[in-house]
Amino acid sequence: MAATAISPAAARARRRRRRRTRTYGLAFLFLSPWIVGFLLFLVYPMVASLYFSFTHYDLLNSPRWIGLANYKYMLENDPFFWQAVRNTAWMIVIGLPLRLFWALMTATLLTMKVSGQRYYRTLYYLPTMVPPVAAALAFTYLLNPDLGPVNGVLAHLGIPGPLWFFDPSWSKPALVLLSLWGAGDAMIIYLAGLLDVPQTQIEAAKIDGANAVRRYWHVTLPSISPVIFFTLVTGLIWTFQTFTEAYVAGNTTSGQKDTLGEPQGSLLFYAIWLYQQGFRYFNMGYASALAWVLFGATMLCTLVLIKSSERWVHVEGNQ
């Protein structure tokens, strides 16, 4: 009997342990739906696709281990890969900054005190609500070289309209126009940021003799730099995955299904090539390798942006 006696301190420790276990258990129980979902729908597919990227896997036969062959093929033998990289890079370097600049300028205009401002805000935000497929279809009509109203108006002005989605030199700019039209999501975030800029700072700058441009450059922009950073990062990730609008526009204008980015490959974006490999050619091993390269590139660019943000993003309390 004496051997099983527990000291009061040990009993307290045991009670504490039990309480802690119960607390953790309860927390785990409440978290379990998320944990199960996370493991099942994120971790497992990611690990599986990483494994598939080192195999030849056609979805029908068992995966066949081929080591780095998919990655080697991608870099050395697949011209469509490089074409897709170039097209995607174009959208990131030219399309994305234009879109963000346009959204920022629109938001800036919408901060001005003019009557009916709330209607303008709604009007500019409205295109964001349009499903991407519908928007792309509408733009293929608007920009139709022969029947579209845009070229109709240009013709009235004596300007010969381009072939837009039918011309490889104009297809990406046409896509950028579409993205500007739907830039309401970034615009609304900028608007919130702009309305939050401390008026005292602007007034102080005014007293110091700064004109409107200098006030915008030295006060407004630094104040909303965290917002710009956010839209830049999310926009970058979004642009890396350009798919729907380009896919719909390419297929609609060429009249063919599953083309390789018509016209002439100019709309073959990375995500489209990945999709074609996975679901048209059933080359899932290679598609997985493409997906991992995309993931790596996105991660790298995001990290570079985060690193660079130390120089240009002004957080309250920091330089």
Add this chain to the structure above:
Amino acid sequence: MRRPLLAALACAITFSALATGAATAPAADHKPVTITFWSAYTTRELHDYQLAFVGFHKKYPWITVKGTGNIQDDKITAAINGGNAPDALLSFSPNNTGKFCSSGAWQNLNDRIAKEKFNLTQFPKVALSYSGYKGVQCSLPALADAYGIYMNTAMLKAAGFTSPPKTLSELTTMAKKLTVRNPDGSLKRVGLNPLFGHYETISDGLRQAYGAPWFDAKGQPVLSKDPRWAAMLKWQKALVDWYGYDKLRKFTAASADEFGASNDFEIGRVAMQYDGEWRTAFIKNEHPELKYTTAPFPAADGQAAQYGSGPIAGDIVAIPKGSKHPDEAWLLIKYLASDTDAVVGLSNRLRNLPTTKAANSSPKLDKDPNFAPFFKIFTNTKSEFNPLTPIGQQYGDTFQAFATKWQAGKVSDLTKGLQGLDKQISDELKQASAGNAP
């Protein structure tokens, strides 16, 4: 007394089992069963296709077929992998037959065919070329498509032409004479739109005109080695340039949907059009007043033997791995592929080519002089389906991507370009076989 009785009983049981097994193995007790059937058909065509199930149910009253449309090969593959495969299916993409057959994703029908002495010779050779792979018959052809040329007879007559072109030179002359330009030089009406990628105008039709092979005996691409490929591309480019690439592109941009009532040929924007046999049904429904005629696509000059042939495509029916009622599914696909009345009914409703010889000569088949040339194209011994390869249709897409650049004048050296194309297709084939035992 007991032993003979038992022996007789055993004999009776064995006999009945064998008899039922041989004749009506599925649902020998004829318990009602519902089987699922997926196809890529949609809207009107889906409805018209599924009318065949009524006849099937009459023949096999205990089997009800539940059909679902708008299912492409990627969804079929996902369902097979996920264990939710239908009992039977129809695919529009025989290019993938190789993969489905060799992987076992579609069940090998060889045993059933042998056991029932199912006659495969009732199908033209070309239809068998895309429904099986390396000796494994994993699907059956059920309706087919053949391609030829449609001609607006009023326009042809006005231009002084009374017969269809038989060579590409004749076609060129006709296309030019039938073209009408606006005062500003833009195209008002086009004789024949040769742009690759427009409607059905892909490389296959022209390849057939030249009889150019994709691969050599070893399965390697020969686009740069066989001079017919270069000749074909040059002919096409010369005609494109005659129109003016930008003008033709602009003209094509105003083309309505291929499968709508404002198809270029149906509304007279073009005088001639390369198209499939199904266009006859569209014209009948949408523009019955249109006067037109059909013929095989002309052969290249110097390739007269190719005249009368054309590219072939088709639907195939199969039983996927994981089918819960494979025996009933076999009865269904056999019915859809070979029952004369069923095939004739499907052909009459969908205006696709019947795939059996019996259906072809059935008096119940709707007579249509514009449909008839396609039967001849289908049964022509030189008519072909593109070769089945481990990369499915990827080589066709790769060529198409090259051809669209070529027609736009973006390829300065054709020989070099075709050599690059050969290398690229060869690389694609190599990549698909990576890791295979040598």
